[in-house]
Structures are given as structure tokens and as C-alpha cells.
Amino acid sequence: MSCPASPAGRRRFLALAAATLAAPAVTAASAPPLTKRIPSSGEALPIVGLGSWITFNVGQDAVARAQCVEVVRAFFAAGGRMIDSSPMYGSSQPTIGYALAQLGMPPALFSAEKVWTGDAARGSAQIEASRAYWGVPRFDLLQVHNLLAWEQQLPLLLQMKAAGGLRYVGITTSEGRRHAEIERVMRSQPIDFVQLSYNLLDREAEQRLLPLAQERGIAVIANRPFREGALLRQLARHPLPGWAAEIDCKHWAQVALKFAVSHPAVTCAIPATSQVAHLQQNMAAARGPLPDAALRQRMARDVAAL
Amino acid sequence: MRRCASAWRATSPRCDGAAVSEWWTYTPADFLMFAPRIYWRLFEALNRQTWPAVLLAPSAGVAWLLWVARDTARPGAAAARLAAVALALAWAAVALLFLQPLLAPIHWLAAYIAPAFGLQAVLLLALAALGGLGATASPRRRRAGLALLGYALLLHPLCPLLDGRPLTQAEVFGLAPDPTVLATLGVLLLCRATTPAGRVLGRTAWVLPVAWCALSAATLWTMGSAQGFALAGGVLLALVAARRRSL
Numbered sequence: 151m152s153c154p155a156s157p158a159g160r161r162r163f164l165a166l167a168a169a170t171l172a173a174p175a176v177t178a179a180s181a182p183p184l185t186k187r188i189p190s191s192g193e194a195l196p197i198v199g200l201g202s203w204i205t206f207n208v209g210q211d212a213v214a215r216a217q218c219v220e221v222v223r224a225f226f227a228a229g230g231r232m233i234d235s236s237p238m239y240g241s242s243q244p245t246i247g248y249a250l251a252q253l254g255m256p257p258a259l260f261s262a263e264k265v266w267t268g269d270a271a272r273g274s275a276q277i278e279a280s281r282a283y284w285g286v287p288r289f290d291l292l293q294v295h296n297l298l299a300w301e302q303q304l305p306l307l308l309q310m311k312a313a314g315g316l317r318y319v320g321i322t323t324s325e326g327r328r329h330a331e332i333e334r335v336m337r338s339q340p341i342d343f344v345q346l347s348y349n350l351l352d353r354e355a356e357q358r359l360l361p362l363a364q365e366r367g368i369a370v371i372a373n374r375p376f377r378e379g380a381l382l383r384q385l386a387r388h389p390l391p392g393w394a395a396e397i398d399c400k401h402w403a404q405v406a407l408k409f410a411v412s413h414p415a416v417t418c419a420i421p422a423t424s425q426v427a428h429l430q431q432n433m434a435a436a437r438g439p440l441p442d443a444a445l446r447q448r449m450a451r452d453v454a455a456l
Numbered sequence: 457m458r459r460c461a462s463a464w465r466a467t468s469p470r471c472d473g474a475a476v477s478e479w480w481t482y483t484p485a486d487f488l489m490f491a492p493r494i495y496w497r498l499f500e501a502l503n504r505q506t507w508p509a510v511l512l513a514p515s516a517g518v519a520w521l522l523w524v525a526r527d528t529a530r531p532g533a534a535a536a537r538l539a540a541v542a543l544a545l546a547w548a549a550v551a552l553l554f555l556q557p558l559l560a561p562i563h564w565l566a567a568y569i570a571p572a573f574g575l576q577a578v579l580l581l582a583l584a585a586l587g588g589l590g591a592t593a594s595p596r597r598r599r600a601g602l603a604l605l606g607y608a609l610l611l612h613p614l615c616p617l618l619d620g621r622p623l624t625q626a627e628v629f630g631l632a633p634d635p636t637v638l639a640t641l642g643v644l645l646l647c648r649a650t651t652p653a654g655r656v657l658g659r660t661a662w663v664l665p666v667a668w669c670a671l672s673a674a675t676l677w678t679m680g681s682a683q684g685f686a687l688a689g690g691v692l693l694a695l696v697a698a699r700r701r702s703l
Contacts, residue, residue: 203489204488204489204490204491205491207489207490207491207494207562208490208491208494208562209490209494209498209558209561209562210501210558210561211494211497211498211501213497214493214494214497238489239489240489240490240561240562240563240564241561241562325481325486326481327481378485424491
């Protein structure tokens, strides 16, 4: 691999080299998605996953359910692996289970779920109910949702992992809440993953949590990369900056995703969508060059100024 | 996006102290857990499942409204009792046909609201039996009651047109919560309880409709729908009109 001579080319080269240790640096649209490794195991994960908040909460709506199946189909077709959900997301779990069943339970699936109950005695029953909804033999990752009763739930998850009923353990927060408590958990507990909100405008995690995740070898899942779509609606009023072409971005969604996943500590982002076209745009952000540190700073500065 | 309440499944979580920390950082948008298009399509499914019975309750309501509007002495005791019983059936229908089977799967709060709608139905039946109901003596209450009832029965179902949605998503009295609640407020304004028990029951019967209007208006505003103004305006009109003399 030779280093390009031009500054822009070098920037792209360095970013690719740093971000794709687990995958060859390829940029073709048909290429596999870029991956990052889970620090605790070395397993490679595509840098763009699939969230399910709101978008998969469709109840018994047959039309919407069918659309969700197509989104999940397109996700796996594009090389995706991690699907994230929670008991808090209404009917999202049954919808995911329905889609997975329709698709014959794709072997690439990396199932990321959460436990969300303040009653320690109900944690196991809730996890089992979630598993039944998904139709999987076990979850790859279980997270304590929004730190709810983490003192009781985390031991349960760690026990499940030790017994082989689970591969990874994590905790979550969102919208910048309770970062001090998240930090305490990251420092004191043997967790594999932390999930937090990180995007072009919500960057508080850069101060302490993301460096700590690197230091402790904890994988990071970035949620709300689009601020539930509000960020994209805001950005849609503006043309893409010139630097977007340097990192092969054709849509603001790709800019937002590439910003989130290019932080060295971030393992993947989990945008949610109910549209195949948007899913394909999102997955395209897992290909091509990622911004380096200098471009990341410029991206954040320019977007904040819009 | 932590939620301080149970989910709709048997394995639902519960609220605890930690779950309400940093409560000031939450906005109504944090509690909207479904897409507007999914919410509106619930009414399409409801109307499809109940067609053509979906037309019965609004038709009966309009007939009652036209009959009452002709004379300030109306509704008499029998007509008022009939209205209270009909409203009780409507609240029960909303709980059994909409809240529990359709809304609860996408909104955990509906699983708790459905029994509350059942209690309101019981309350209205008790009001019919024990209230000694008759026509209100207040012209202001009467005018407001007729206006609210007319809106709930005739105009509210047309709201989808404001959003460019099909009329198959119309929310009708007797099946959908918003017009049923607004119609209830209208009838409560039009009627007067004459017994001590009836006055207590009558005042209690305002609680859930007002609470529902506040919740529904907040939900609709968060979804970007102008229908929230109808709910807020309706409940404000009812409260102002009822200020001097209540059931």
C-alpha cells in the first residue's frame, strides 16, 4: 500500500488505514463495508448498524411491517450486521423477529438488545421475552438500557456471559444524560460495549467517555447520529460542502455517519430508518474514505455554523 | 430516551428513582415512540375493521344533537340518561376496539389508559342511574355544549383533509378517543345533575376527558398536527363554559 502524495489523498489514505484494520481499504460501492474491531474480542463489526427506535414500532400494520422486512433485507444485502433494539421500543422487537424470520435468520446477524427494568427479579424474564420476539438462540450483546438499575442488571448480564448465554455486555445512555455515572461504570465494570449519543452537534462524549473507552478497551456504539432525523432536516436546507466529495459523501446522512464512525473510539453507529433508499444511503457511508482528525474538526465547525 | 413507566408487555419494567433523574432534560418529543404515519393508519385499520358499524354512533349522536338543539328544555331526564348510557358504551368501545388492540402495541401508555376508559364508562353509567339528569339552566353552557358536540360529531372526522390525508383515516365518535372525549364534554355541559350523588359523579366525570385532551393535544403537537389545537381549544371552551356551574 503506497501513500498518496497529495494532501487530500493522504488524508483519505490515513483515515482508511486507521479505521479499517479489520478490512482491506476498498472504495467500490459493491465492496464489503468498512469494519472496526470489538476491543475485547477482536471481532470485526461493520461501522454502520441498524437502530429500531420509532421506525420499527409499527404494531400490526401489515404494510409497514413489510417495509421493515425490506429495510432489514437491504441492510444484510449491504453487508450490515448489528441490529439494535430494546423492550422500550414498543413493537420493534416483534417487528425485527418477523423480518428475521422472513429472511431465514441471516447468519451475519449481530443481535444487540437491552434489559430495561428497575425490578432486578424481572430482568431474566424480560430478556427471555425479548429473545423469543427475535427468535434467536441467544443475543450477541445485551446492554443495560439507560443505566436503569444497572447495579442489579449488570451482574445478571455478566453471569449470562460467563455461562455462555451471551457474548458481550454493555450499558447505554442517550442525549448526553448521566455521563458521570456512565464513566463510573466504564471505570469499574468489565463491560464490552458502551452506547451513547454522538453526532456532529452532540459531542460531549469526546471530552471524557470516548477517550476512556479507548483506554479501557470498550467498544462504542453511537446512537442518535441524526438526532432522530432533526439534524438531517436542519442540514437539508444547505448544499453539501465541498469537502463532502473528499470522503465520497453524496448526502448529509453520509456526512453525519462518517463523522460519527470516524472517531477512533467509535466502533459503529446505529441509524434507524423505515425506508430502503435511506438504508442504502446509510450503508454507503460504511464504504470509501473516512475523514481524518483535521477534516473531522472542519466538519463539526462548519455544521455548527450552519 | 428512558421512560418512567411500564411497557405493554407482561415483562414490563417499572419506574424507579433513577429513571426520573434529569427530568428537566425531557421534552414531549422524547415520549413519542411511533411515527405519525403509523398513528394515523391505526384509524384506517379501525374504520376498516368496524365498517359499516363505524357510522352508527355518529349518526345516533347527530340525531340526538338535532333533537336537543330544538328546545332549551332539552335534554329531558330520559334523553339525558340515554346520552350518558350511549357515552358509556362509546368509552368502552374506544377502550376495547382501539386503545387496547391497536394503540397499546405501539404506545405503552395506552395499556394503562384503556382500563381508565373502562372506569369512565362505569362512571357514566352510574351518572345515568343516580344523577337525576336534566337540561342545564345555563345558556352559556348550552351553547358551548352544542358547539362541542357538533364539532366532535361532524367536523372532527374531516380533520385528515387538513393534513392531506385520506378520509379513510377519519376519527369518528364512538370508536376514536378524541371525538368521543370532546362529545362527552359537550354532553356534560348540556346536562345538569340534580342529586347529591349525581353532582359528585358529574364532577368526577370531567377528570379523564380533560386529562385525555391534554395528553392527546401534546401528542398531536409533537407529531406536527394542527389537530392538537382542536383538542386544546375544545377542553378550554368546556372548562370556561363550566366555570360557574358544573354538574
